[in-house]
Amino acid sequence: MYRKHTCGELRIAHAGQDTTLAGWVQTVRKFGAITFVDLRDRYGITQLVFAESLSAELDEQPLGREFVIQVTGTVVERSNRNPNIHTGDIEISVKGFRILNRSSVPPFTIQDDTDGGDDLRMRYRYLDLRRNILKRNIELRYSVNRSARNYLHEHHFMDIETPFLIKSTPEGARDFVVPSRMNAGQFYALPQSPQTFKQLLMVSGYDRYYQIVKCFRDEDLRADRQPEFTQIDCEMSFVEQEDILNMFEGLVKRIFLDVKGIDYTDAVQRMSWEDAMWHYGNDKPDIRFDMMLCNLKKPDSVFTDKKDYIDLIDGAGFNVFDNAETVVAISVPGAAEYTRKQTDELTDWVKRPQIGMQGMVWIKCNADGSIKSSVDKFYSEEKLKAIAKACRSNPGDLILVLAGAEERTRKAASELRLEMGERLGMRKRDEFKLLWVLDFPLFEYSDGDNRWVARHHPFTSPKPDHISVMINNDPSIADPAQYLAHPYAQIKANAYDMVLNGNEIGGGSIRIFQRDLQEKMFAALGMSEEESLHKFGFLLGAFEYGAPPHGGVAFGFDRLCAILGGSESIRDFIAFPKNNSGRDVMLDAPASIDDKQLDELSIRLK
């Protein structure tokens, strides 16, 4: 070993001992003939003191930032202690040193407030990873990993590896494929998830499976997506939805405890998908704050059993509301004092292309009980007060109303709610609120193909009492405009998402385990029998030999770590991420390959 202690280890109790340390030179400071060096390693920083007797040697072999050195010396008590670091009570009186490796001047400073831009730091990722902030992220990621494994082990889950070179079955996202040299003209695919394999393991009787595993999706990358990402992937047999919810909220609570020291004893809140959409405009609501949507007018075709307040806004001659499919309001607490400039700014905000509204109506519920709005021309004070009551507004609140087509308007209202929550400081970094969203629709309508697609995936089972609806109805959609009237639109799935502070961190379902129902599902998704056998014949086959009831969940490991680390960016929690074009700029990959390689693989470029 090049060292006897690490740079984070020595305390006042070690004073008087001889030691050897090795690490990186963080700073060099000279005071006359004496030189102070901060030596850094993974574990901390220790101050070194080079006395005058070493100055000739230091002149001959000067130390620079990020040099790797080994020093021997004696631990001594510091006169001016540094309470900010664990080793702040001591320093090393250096007897001798050795430069193990020199360093050029780094392209950016290796400090918390670095001067390096994003691109530069990605190119020199190995230097960026030296910074405290990234080191803490990588350490946090490992502790989440460790905590999850411990919990799952204690609950009899087994880590079983599933293959990476599998078969391409594009349904939903695009596969990455791998040409096979030994089978010319044929390709493997990289797994988008181990879904079918974990189900096979249940058929094999393995009962409780997990993996922390890389998955691959060849999608156009949005700001915070990676072509390769990691899942905590789990599956259980002989369970119902309730068992899964309990087991895996236990997992997340354990991670909170182990990683953040948070004893999350509250029961995890549960909400149906319909309620989430109705009250929050979103299937992953941030429930750290209230400010629920008030549905003044609901669309004809969805939320059939919900009650709106159309009588309060209808027939006042205000065309914007009258012609809209949906009108929703939020009541922003204590914002009645907003100036015209502020409400105009909010109107501009909702008119941005990302939000896409035409305008915004505001209603001020003044503290003195009076009421004022941007639609006074159309609505009497009495009407406005009735609207405010429907919105459960208090004096001092500012009501913001959006109107338009259902999907866009509901989404805009959700965005506006999150924005106002952010502005009012209601989305606290150190508060963590879990939520199960349940009862998702089984199908989604695909415009382009005029057919149903699986909202979750084709292996998710319908709610038991919806199975007959699925079996007894033809999936084809006669009139695309009326797709919501098709019985399939009402089928709910045995599916669930776990939401943390407005982010989906995991999701899963109880699976189909009967061959006939699985065949019906593939047919409902427009797959021919031939196609479903070609793609999933092995699974259909497996269901013939005693498949047990089973279900599972997959957590987005990167995202979970990012949220626990208080960040929005998953990239900061991945040691070697790709950029937004899917490139590794450090490696300069992907890259061209040799013609010889192409030849061997029996492919050509086009």
Place this chain on the structure above:
Amino acid sequence: MYRKHTCGELRIAHAGQDTTLAGWVQTVRKFGAITFVDLRDRYGITQLVFAESLSAELDEQPLGREFVIQVTGTVVERSNRNPNIHTGDIEISVKGFRILNRSSVPPFTIQDDTDGGDDLRMRYRYLDLRRNILKRNIELRYSVNRSARNYLHEHHFMDIETPFLIKSTPEGARDFVVPSRMNAGQFYALPQSPQTFKQLLMVSGYDRYYQIVKCFRDEDLRADRQPEFTQIDCEMSFVEQEDILNMFEGLVKRIFLDVKGIDYTDAVQRMSWEDAMWHYGNDKPDIRFDMMLCNLKKPDSVFTDKKDYIDLIDGAGFNVFDNAETVVAISVPGAAEYTRKQTDELTDWVKRPQIGMQGMVWIKCNADGSIKSSVDKFYSEEKLKAIAKACRSNPGDLILVLAGAEERTRKAASELRLEMGERLGMRKRDEFKLLWVLDFPLFEYSDGDNRWVARHHPFTSPKPDHISVMINNDPSIADPAQYLAHPYAQIKANAYDMVLNGNEIGGGSIRIFQRDLQEKMFAALGMSEEESLHKFGFLLGAFEYGAPPHGGVAFGFDRLCAILGGSESIRDFIAFPKNNSGRDVMLDAPASIDDKQLDELSIRLK
């Protein structure tokens, strides 16, 4: 939950309790009106008793092998206990049952002694995985995984994930490549190992890294190779070889203890590569038994400092020995009684193409002290006795002598030694002997290209006192026939392999961490500066900014599990393996893909 207890859980203490079980029907046996069912799950087997009162129901819904059922009933003491299973003291008096899923008749019996052939079982892998023997293997694999993680965690290693979509840098084995859709004409590669990434993590200061990680090699598959395989991959900074050896023999000992209950307290034996080749003809000797090679004649160009016994065989007019480059013997204990038929059979054995010898000489050291050989014509009894003495033979031993070209002969002697060890029962299944093989040559000579290739990989450092040999000599080889005379042939590496019972289970090295030495290495391997910058520029760059001394090891996880499980076949320890053509016959992968996919990837088939 569909069950209250598992099928492996109930004991006599539960007698009288009501329970619910779920699992697979292993067997159905009728005795008159009473039906006995063995119900199986991951945890064991429990006997169910269906009384006469249930026979009508059973007639209506007959149970078959591998049906999945749920039963409720009462735990009762068995009259005829079964001591072979943990639940053998009790049975369940069934009150009611429900068929959760039916099963077709499986294509082979799901028993230890199955009637299914290899191909059939690969196709229905999900059924084969139900068999006890495979279940035990998968469970063993998980316990090795868990044990390794625990040890490494306790020693401050962090699991840090490295990317799977990297850059193709073929050097040694072929890469699998992945066409990039977003970067037309460019390719990612799948990692053959995370080698360069773990080194970058050392440069980043992470100090102790590990991963249990999939790696990929597109090689022509030998019997027991897989295109994707798993490594326990580790790296440490600020260490010398001695530190690595201690740390990782600790890891393997811990696995022995946790997984096999073996307290391996002996120090792990160490042997130089030269000694391994000299005494065992092999760089991964099985040291469970002795029977070392006796070198009667060594080749001119290698083993320059070893002593042979050429004076004992030379000048007797026996051309086979006189003309051979190498003559080696083994002394097989207690085999002097072998008949002519037996020695002839052994001679045939060494003449098989896999061994490739022209013949074999035998010398019998009879129990009465007399000596007899197949070369009595050439060697006097006195000479033969001197040879027997050199071979450290005892009365009763049979000496077998091989002669020929160095490489083939040494390999054949090694194979013969292992074969005789096997025949004599010296390779005990339940005995585990670890060995470190050290001081490997840094380079190997590549015939085809008349250049040096890295024996381990290009990142392995030479022994410190061999660095100057490497720096001060031109790597080019003037006369291919004399390559052994080149100074590079004598350079030894800071590399080590861990050998278990004659199998290499892991290997590693202390790495180069200086840019100039790494550049010299690339040049020695015939890489132009441009090529080395294109392929490994990121690593050379990293070495400029304070790279610490570091080294590591990678264990072949599949093989380690197989050996611990007492098997030679890694396939039995992988849940979903490929066959010898790299195909997954269950999935039928690889397979052709859609033209649309090819189009999107900008490639065509040739």
